[in-house]
Amino acid sequence: MTVTYPTVSPLSCGYLSPPASKFLADALEGERLTMPSMAFLIQHPASKSKIVFDLSIRKDLTTLHPGLQAHLKTRIPLSSENDVKSALALGNVEASDIDYVIITHVHWDHTGTPSDFTSATFIAGHNTDKLLKNEMGPDLYNPFFERDLLPADRTIELPPVPGSKNGEVFDKTRGWYWQSLSPIHNAIDMFNDGTVYIVDSPGHLPGHLNALVRVAVHKWIYLAVDACHHMRIFRGETDFGSWKDEKGRTVTIHKDLDAAYETLGVLRKLQREGLNGIPVEVVLTHDGEWEKANGDHFFPSHL
Numbered sequence: 001m002t003v004t005y006p007t008v009s010p011l012s013c014g015y016l017s018p019p020a021s022k023f024l025a026d027a028l029e030g031e032r033l034t035m036p037s038m039a040f041l042i043q044h045p046a047s048k049s050k051i052v053f054d055l056s057i058r059k060d061l062t063t064l065h066p067g068l069q070a071h072l073k074t075r076i077p078l079s080s081e082n083d084v085k086s087a088l089a090l091g092n093v094e095a096s097d098i099d100y101v102i103i104t105h106v107h108w109d110h111t112g113t114p115s116d117f118t119s120a121t122f123i124a125g126h127n128t129d130k131l132l133k134n135e136m137g138p139d140l141y142n143p144f145f146e147r148d149l150l151p152a153d154r155t156i157e158l159p160p161v162p163g164s165k166n167g168e169v170f171d172k173t174r175g176w177y178w179q180s181l182s183p184i185h186n187a188i189d190m191f192n193d194g195t196v197y198i199v200d201s202p203g204h205l206p207g208h209l210n211a212l213v214r215v216a217v218h219k220w221i222y223l224a225v226d227a228c229h230h231m232r233i234f235r236g237e238t239d240f241g242s243w244k245d246e247k248g249r250t251v252t253i254h255k256d257l258d259a260a261y262e263t264l265g266v267l268r269k270l271q272r273e274g275l276n277g278i279p280v281e282v283v284l285t286h287d288g289e290w291e292k293a294n295g296d297h298f299f300p301s302h303l
């Protein structure tokens with residue numbers, strides 16, 4: 001029997017230009033990074049499932065919180081002209097054809113327009129609902145979160161990861177449970193066939209999710225989202241950028257810095273050693289150089 005592996009197609013979506021100091025420890029004074037906010041279409045042929053991984057930047061920025069719209073004026077050049085829906089249309093896929101939308105975390109450059117996906121089941125990390133409702137305490141308070149972002153009747157919020165070893169089945173219909181996949185601590189085998197995993201990626205924001213997809217006999221793609229914002233950090237050439245908050249504390253883009261370093265260590269190990277001897281390519285959502293180098297593989301093509 002021949003195995004047909006899933007495909008991963010990057011989607012051409014929007015971009016933004018934040019200060020480099022938010023990400024890189026050695027940013028130059030006034031330096032800005034124009035970076036894509038990529039999303040991905042994962043197709044699983046055996047089950048005929050289509051998964052959208054992340055929703056990038058919302059096309060209609062005027063529906064965002066007014067305070068956020070003001071903030072975005074400091075992120076130019078910024079574009080939301082292309083979004084997940086328009087990128088899918090390039091391959092004649094409609095948003096309503098999508099079975100699952102994985103929301104990797106609820107920052108504005110990843111949450112797009114959920115209402116476009118009228119039939120999809122949304123998957124979000126643990127405590128996403130509490131985060132959106134600003135019930136996670138002052139350090140995680142964000143006035144721009146939208147409490148009704150996700151459709152309550154079509155959203156699966158993942159349970160907390162188990163303290164050690166494997167967790168119990170929490171979704172009996174799908175047979176989902178948290179399992180370790182060394183060096184990854186916690187992952188869910190979406191189709192119970194070892195090809196598409198939702199990965200717990202702690203550090204950036206509570207419930208931050210990554211994905212690991214087997215695209216060939218000898219290749220995994222690891223979608224690392226915001227576990228790391230720049231390959232220079234990934235390669236160890238510089239560190240996470242930091243600044244002082246209003247209370248004078250040193251903070252970074254990652255809410256749990258120790259966990260972020262641990263996650264980065266896992267990703268470096270995957271890139272270096274592969275997974276069970278099979279090479280892993282780690283892809284960062286905001287990596288403009290990777291986007292350029294892989295231009296030929298965007299949807300309707302694939303990696």
Ligand SMILES: [Zn+2]
Nearest residue numbers: 107109110226
């Ligand atoms: Zn981001």
